[in-house]
Amino acid sequence: MGKAIIASFKWLGFGFLDPLVKLFQGVEPKKNGGLLLKKVIIPILSVLIFLAVCNFFSQYLYNVERERKIENTRATQGEEAALTMQECIDSGDLSCKPNSLPSPGDVWHAAQTLIADHRLISADKEAFKEKTAAINAQREKQGLEAIRYTGRPSFVDQIFTSLETVFAGFLLAAFLAIPAGIVLGLSETLRSSLNWVIQIFKPVSPVVWLLLVSMVVKTILASADMDKSFVISFISVGLCSMWATLVNTSVGVSSVDKDYLNVSRVLRLGVMSNVFKVILPSSVPLIFTGLRITLSVAWMVLIAIELLAQSPGLGSFVWEEFQNGANDSNAKIIVAMFVIGGIGFALDRIMMLVQKAVSFESKA
Amino acid sequence: MAAFLELRNVSKSYGQGAHRVDVLKNINLTIEEGEFIAIVGFTGSGKTTLISLIAGLIQPDEGEIWLKGKKITAPGPDRGVVFQNYSLLPWLSVSGNVDMAVKQVFPKMNKTEREEHVARYISMVNLTPALHKKPTELSGGMRQRVSVARALAMDPEILLLDEPLSALDALTRGSLQIEIERIWRESKKTILLITNDVDEGILLADRVIPLTPGPKATLGTEFPIGFKRPRDKAAINADPNFKKERNGINNYLMEIGKHRSATNNRKYDLPYVDPILPPLKSLI
Structure with missing residues (x-):
């Protein structure tokens, strides 16, 4: 039982929890207690220290901002207005709150606000659906398009939009890079002839890719009735992130163990079965390493691309909040930052599990 | 002849x-x-x-x-070759490794015939208990026996x-x-x-x-x-x-x-080493 729990924790990448399980079972309490301290308790403490430092720093920035605001009022509107301003700030009134780095508490509140907002919008959506159900059924009969909810998306909706975009981009990258990588890996000539192009394209910034893609998409889809910003952003994400997979696949395919190739030659395997039975299986671990890098790059550039392409998602959420400048905007941006980080981490873990599942143990 | x-x-x-x-x-x-x-x-x-x-x-x-x-x-x-370092494909099981060779050499065999063929050669090298194991789970001697079985199963x-x-x-x-x-x-x-x-x-x-x-x-x-x-x-x-x-x-x-x-008359050229001397300081 305990072994199974530990094994599954390890498989999921939660290996650091196994001292805890062992402690519960009473196995080697001294050693496992030490391990628990090192692997779980100290990391938790360090997070708490991080929060405390943040809190202190934001408090400091707040005070600086407060002083400046009062001084400014004094200089422009005189002593009386300055005193009123000071009172207003100290009373905690939102209308005159100085705009600075939010404290962890503010961020927590903002997160709750965002969730409440999501509930509100979902309820609104449901109500809208109910209200329009009858009309939509009628319109469908007449061959007309259904009336859709056009209210603003909630934060959670934005997350899902971003995930959709990154997933589309990731699939595009995989579909482009894996076959291309195989072909490049098989042909030395092709590899060296395209090497420069690849090396030049690889470090190009996501912003430039976005502009390039929009130049092309704008023309091709000029008349098409579809969400152009989504198309542009997912293609840009795909193009930015595909290089890791391309390079890894071609390296994997070109560096197949010579012994395996000898086996295939002795058996006189045809080109196709050589590729599918020997070369591809042996390069699977490298291909998946590439895909894992691709996914994390895709998620990272996605935010910047959404921000610029005006495509809905977390990126535009951050940008809108920044432009908005409401008194809790900064806190919302930081909430988004943590959500982005958390999702990126989760995606990486998922890819790691897939990679583990499809890879064989090293050379036999 | x-x-x-x-x-x-x-x-x-x-x-x-x-x-x-x-x-x-x-x-x-x-x-x-x-x-x-x-x-x-x-x-x-x-x-x-x-x-x-x-x-x-x-x-x-x-x-x-x-x-x-x-x-x-x-x-x-x-010509069945048994390589020095086994050359088994690590993603295939013991029977998979042998079966791959058999499939290629005897494309006309149906599935049951092939299974029998594979099993016969694996038992010839006394590896029947390890039929479904991966090469990494086997010892060096067992791996080499799989390699021998694979070579023999091709009927070279x-x-x-x-x-x-x-x-x-x-x-x-x-x-x-x-x-x-x-x-x-x-x-x-x-x-x-x-x-x-x-x-x-x-x-x-x-x-x-x-x-x-x-x-x-x-x-x-x-x-x-x-x-x-x-x-x-x-x-x-x-x-x-x-x-x-x-x-x-x-x-x-x-x-x-x-x-x-x-009779080794190869000439071993020693590298020509030029001693690096500190630069002479010119006194102004």
Whole structure:
């Protein structure tokens, strides 16, 4: 039982929890207690220290901002207005709150606000659906398009939009890079002839890719009735992130163990079965390493691309909040930052599990 | 009738110009069907090159290799190769590895026939309990047996063993030697064994042929081994003839080895080292 729990924790990448399980079972309490301290308790403490430092720093920035605001009022509107301003700030009134780095508490509140907002919008959506159900059924009969909810998306909706975009981009990258990588890996000539192009394209910034893609998409889809910003952003994400997979696949395919190739030659395997039975299986671990890098790059550039392409998602959420400048905007941006980080981490873990599942143990 | 396997004046060299290394020079060898031949030689004398040539993985610069009246130009399943480092595909199970070879060589077999075929050869090397294991779960000796089963399952004309036991510990090697001898008797295949172990050659082969140390390695005087089959390691070890044969081959190898070191007239150029002196300070 305990072994199974530990094994599954390890498989999921939660290996650091196994001292805890062992402690519960009473196995080697001294050693496992030490391990628990090192692997779980100290990391938790360090997070708490991080929060405390943040809190202190934001408090400091707040005070600086407060002083400046009062001084400014004094200089422009005189002593009386300055005193009123000071009172207003100290009373905690939102209308005159100085705009600075939010404290962890503010961020927590903002997160709750965002969730409440999501509930509100979902309820609104449901109500809208109910209200329009009858009309939509009628319109469908007449061959007309259904009336859709056009209210603003909630934060959670934005997350899902971003995930959709990154997933589309990731699939595009995989579909482009894996076959291309195989072909490049098989042909030395092709590899060296395209090497420069690849090396030049690889470090190009996501912003430039976005502009390039929009130049092309704008023309091709000029008349098409579809969400152009989504198309542009997912293609840009795909193009930015595909290089890791391309390079890894071609390296994997070109560096197949010579012994395996000898086996295939002795058996006189045809080109196709050589590729599918020997070369591809042996390069699977490298291909998946590439895909894992691709996914994390895709998620990272996605935010910047959404921000610029005006495509809905977390990126535009951050940008809108920044432009908005409401008194809790900064806190919302930081909430988004943590959500982005958390999702990126989760995606990486998922890819790691897939990679583990499809890879064989090293050379036999 | 032409010989079963024949090498005529085979030479092979690597590199070009000043870096050219003649690995094998004028190799002549004739093997009859059903024979067990052992070629012994020092490390680096070109044994693996020789087996790669016969397997068709590389082409000779000069000379020809004929198997059953056909010239060898490419690798093929008529020559089962057991590589030194097993060369099993780690993502396939034991039966998967053998099955892949069988599928390729006997495309007409249906699924049940193929399964039977695979099972027969795996049981021939005593690995039936490990049928569904992955190569990484097996010991070195077991992996090498899978490799032998894979080569045998292709039903080749000749089995080429490239130092198959050199990576194994002494005990495993001993038991596998006995098994190879048994498999040879049961399958009635021609076997060419390459080894650096003179005792192994004497224990297994009908003829032991030394390969002179490279560069320009060639085959030396052959030693016919007349012990009766099936061979028993203990009995052979006790046999006075064994010592005689072994001393004979060892002395021969030492002699040609000495010859090599005596005639080594390669020039070793020492690097020209210019001492780096501190710059002379010019006094203003």
